[in-house]
Amino acid sequence: MENSRNIIFVVVLSMALLLGWDAAMNYFYPQPDEPVVAAEAATTPVEGGEVVHSRTGGLTDPAAIAQEVADLDTALTSGNRVAIDSPKVAGSINLVGAVVDDLVLKDYAETTDEDSGPVRLYSPRGTPAQHFAQYGFLVNGQKVPDETVWNADGEVLSVGTPVTLTHDAGNGLELQLRYSIDENYMISVEQSIANRSGVPIVAQPYGLVSRTSDTASADFFIAHSGPIGVFGDSANYDFDYSDLDDDGPANPEGRAEWLGFTDIYWLSALVPQDGAAPEATFRALGNDTYRADMIYDPVTIPAGRKYTTDSRLYAGAKDSTILDAYEDAGLEKFGLAIDWGWFRWFEKPLLWLLKNLYDLVGNFGVAIIGLTIVVRGVMFPIAQKQFASMAAMKAIQPKMKALQEKYKEDRVKQQQEMQKLFKEEKVNPLAGCLPLLLQIPIFFALYKVLYLAIEMRHRDFLWIDDLSAPDPATILNLFGLLPFTPPSFLAIGVLAVLLGVTMWLTFKLNPSAMDPIQQQVFSIMPWVLMFIMAPFAAGLLLYWVTSNILTLAQQKYLYSKHPQLKAAAEKEKAEKAAAAAKAKG
Structure with a gap:
């Protein structure tokens, strides 16, 4: 009799473990209800307007996918763009607003299908998968309008071939953004403002990354998804998108070495000028859109002088070899863009x-x-x-x-x-x-x-x-x-x-x-x-x-x-x- 009770107890415990495990997996690692019809899934709208995030990120809702394709066809064929073509990335810079909003990763396919296209990291503002970066200026406290059309001195940004965007802001002010790209995923941006007026001006260069969370990968306990950066001497994985919704803007303590947004495999990060200490903020913009900002301290530019700031943008794959190489070159704890956790000393050798x-x-x-x-x-x-x-x-x-x-x-x-x-x-x-x-x-x-x-x-x-x-x-x-x-x-x-x-x-x-x-x-x-x-x-x-x-x-x-x-x-x-x-x- 005692043995029978023990056997029943073991069976009941086993079933509870199985059902409990399934419930936990569905909570932490939910799967979309519909089959994946494009890319590597991330989101499927469900009742109540909520979004379900899968492991790897991307769009899965057929309507959103169709809308994304249509919007891209419109946005990317409208002209006013400078092409990007390097060994690992391709895309374009929108001259309206000087926005890097079109970027695909050549080395990574969306799906395992043989005819799959490359992973799309950046999409223009207003598309279902919107994700972009922008560098610009505040001049005397006013932002240069997003509708500004910049002039380019070249047609293609590639390794060894930089492109400079110029805008005549009037009153003797000339703004320049000089883009260059390396053989991996790092874009360098030299932000210059020349004051040819007769009076001093106050300028603040800035950089931002904006994205929707609808395409975010699942924020799992071993794989952070959301705001990320190194502040002071440590990597920060403390914030997720819901924190920004609930608690408002976040300003992590410590000097920002780099900051941005991460998915399980992809990273979009702003890198300030060496030695600079810009204000760094993560914020929710509403409608499941978010922004990471870095804005430099105000600087007074006397008449007849020019001021330049050097920033960078990492937009690409979280390849540990590449990340570690940037870290070895001086980018503080960049390898920790991958959330290895406490056992990284053991995981990386494996x-x-x-x-x-x-x-x-x-x-x-x-x-x-x-x-x-x-x-x-x-x-x-x-x-x-x-x-x-x-x-x-x-x-x-x-x-x-x-x-x-x-x-x-x-x-x-x-x-x-x-x-x-x-x-x-x-x-x-x-x-x-x-x-x-x-x-x-x-x-x-x-x-x-x-x-x-x-x-x-x-x-x-x-x-x-x-x-x-x-x-x-x-x-x-x-x-x-x-x-x-x-x-x-x-x-x-x-x-x-x-x-x-x-x-x-x-x-x-x-x-x-x-x-x-x-x-x-x-x-x-x-x-x-x-x-x-x-x-x-x-x-x-x-x-x-x-x-x-x-x-x-x-x-x-x-x-x-x-x-x-x-x-x-x-x-x-x-x-x-x-x-x-x-x-x-």
Whole structure:
């Protein structure tokens, strides 16, 4: 009867865990109701006008997508534009307002479809996916109007070919914006104002990035989405879009080294002049639009003088190698645009190893398998010690039972004598836990690497199109043959099943003696984990399945080296089974 109650308790607990996990995933990691019909999803309008954000960001609502395409056709073919063409980005600068509002990333496709276009980062003001940057001036406290049409001295901004925009503001004032671009994603902007009038003027250069949150990626606990920057000596991930709606403008403490908006894979950031301390503000503008501003202190420009400020704009992919290179060149903590968290000292070496393995084998799925082999190889000596310790523990089992019986009325004395026995026999009872404890940071670090690193985006392996996304081959819809999408907690893919099977086999192979309830829990646990892990990145499941297979091979090998361990455990299991059968009889 007691065993039956325990079994019911385990089953109920497992179901609660599954349903609770699904509810948590839907809360933190919601999926759009409609199939993704364009780009890498971000938003789908739902009842009440709310917006659902998916993992990677972009538009998914068919009406918004159609409107975006129509608006782009109108806005980008209307003239008054200077083209941008560099190795990694293409687009244009709108001469009306001198706005950088058209930018696509050449190296990244919107979707995994072969005919997919490039990721669009910037779209003009007023479009459903509006996202743009602007540099300009306040002159005697007045902003140069956005309707101002600037003149350009060139037709294409490219590496080594800067373009200067000029505006005659009247009264002897000439404003200039000189744009240049490097081979990556950094645009430099030299803002100049020449005062040829007969009186001093007061000028304030500024820069801003404005965007809609409708295209934002989900703000997940390991992947910040929203306002970001380095202020003082630390990166700031404290604000999200709802904070700006609820609390008003935010002015982080400390000098702004850079600031802007981030998604899981993309960054748009303003970089002030070296040594300058502009006022930095994040603010909500209403209608799900937001702005990051940097405005320099007022400066008086005497008659006949010219004043110049050098700023920069990063608009592109969060490639850790590129970000770190800018940081090495002096851009403070720019690598922290990727929210690596506390374990970045562990995650970045894993990413480095993964990329180097990819360079060797040419496929990230194979590289993950190789990474697993390397990790398990490094931990193999620890596993050997674990099995040796288990063998020693089995050898002293009779002495332990004798001490438990002798001091069963005095638990403190029993523990003291146990510790003394362990010391005399040179046995560490915790040695078996060490491999598991070491695996935890490795597993979490790999989870973050697969989730955050753009290097993993759209990397395929066998039937998987994107190792950073869940396994698409789910059983309930016959691996995509049936036209429906199972709910997330039932979307069990091939890798999730392999995870459950291989974990069950590792538990079966392990001959450690357990009581019946422990056996029931361990027999259920692999299948509970199968459901829990199914929505995770396919690359993470690939790592775990490979690790389980290596564990099976390792256990076979080590049991062959310690036959007394397996024999003792099997004997104990047989004795317990016989005792249980006798009790039932």
